[in-house]
Structures are given as C-alpha cells and as structure tokens.
Amino acid sequence: MFNKILLPIDLSETKLAAEALKIAIDECRKNNAELHVLMVVPGFRLSPVGTYLPEGTMKKMHEQVSADLHKFIEKNIPKDIKSFSDLISGEPAEEIIEAAEKLGVGLVVIPSHSRTIGQILLGSTANKVVAHAHCPVMVVKTKTKKD
Numbered sequence: 001m002f003n004k005i006l007l008p009i010d011l012s013e014t015k016l017a018a019e020a021l022k023i024a025i026d027e028c029r030k031n032n033a034e035l036h037v038l039m040v041v042p043g044f045r046l047s048p049v050g051t052y053l054p055e056g057t058m059k060k061m062h063e064q065v066s067a068d069l070h071k072f073i074e075k076n077i078p079k080d081i082k083s084f085s086d087l088i089s090g091e092p093a094e095e096i097i098e099a100a101e102k103l104g105v106g107l108v109v110i111p112s113h114s115r116t117i118g119q120i121l122l123g124s125t126a127n128k129v130v131a132h133a134h135c136p137v138m139v140v141k142t143k144t145k146k147d
C-alpha cells in the first residue's frame with residue numbers, strides 16, 4: 001500500500017523519535033517500503049537571530065546535526081530496511097509537507113508530544129502536517145503517566 005514512508009524526527013527528543021521509528025519500521029516491513037528519515041533544523045538565516053551568529057555557525061551546526069542523524073540511523077534502523085536521510089533548514093511543518101510531496105511518500109509517521117496550551121492555541125507541527133499533507137499521516141503520541 002505504501003512504497004515510501006517519511007519519518008520526520010527531532011534528535012533532541014530521542015525517546016519520542018525511537019517510538020515513532022519502531023512503528024515506521026513495522027510499516028516498512030508490512031509494505032516492503034523504503035524509509036525516508038527527515039530532520040528539520042529551524043532556519044535562522046533571514047531572522048534577526050541569524051545576524052548575531054558568528055560566520056560559519058550555521059554550517060557547523062548543520063554538519064554536527066547531520067553526523068548525529070547518521071549515527072541515529074546506523075544504530076536504530078535494521079539493515080533490511082532501505083533507508084534514506086535528509087537534513088534541511090526551515091519551518092518544520094512546511095518542510096515536512098513539502099518533503100512528503102516531493103518524495104511522493106504514501107505515509108508520514110510523525111511523533112507528537114501531549115498537547116500544551118500553546119499548541120492548542122497556535123497548533124503543533126504534527127497538527128499542521130495532518131491538516132495539510134497530501135497523504136495519510138500517522139501521529140505517534142508520547143505515553144503519559146496516566147496512560
């Protein structure tokens with residue numbers, strides 16, 4: 001049913017990424033699909049913050065995050081799963097939606113936190129992806145102590 005699956009992750013949330021990865025791997029095996037792991041680093045180039053960063057900071061950060069992403073994939077994705085990774089800079093929801101469309105994925109498996117009041121008012125990345133993606137989106141929520 002799905003020949004390509006997109007898994008957007010945030011490596012600062014490795015527990016949540018690992019939970020979503022388990023589900024994505026299971027879906028890949030069920031569908032003989034390839035896995036595309038995406039990490040979006042918020043973009044600072046055009047913002048006022050970017051003007052205060054020393055020259056080369058964004059490049060160094062991108063290189064470090066890319067190395068961390070490759071380590072995560074090597075450690076956590078079994079060899080029988082055909083996988084690809086990409087690291088891009090920008091607004092996470094927009095970049096995830098664009099990547100899903102550009103890659104022609106059949107499913108997005110996206111981790112999500114329990115909702116906070118800010119997410120209710122402004123919308124979370126997962127909510128935006130669910131609302132605007134061209135394909136089905138599976139949201140993997142963290143387990144709370146009440147669960």
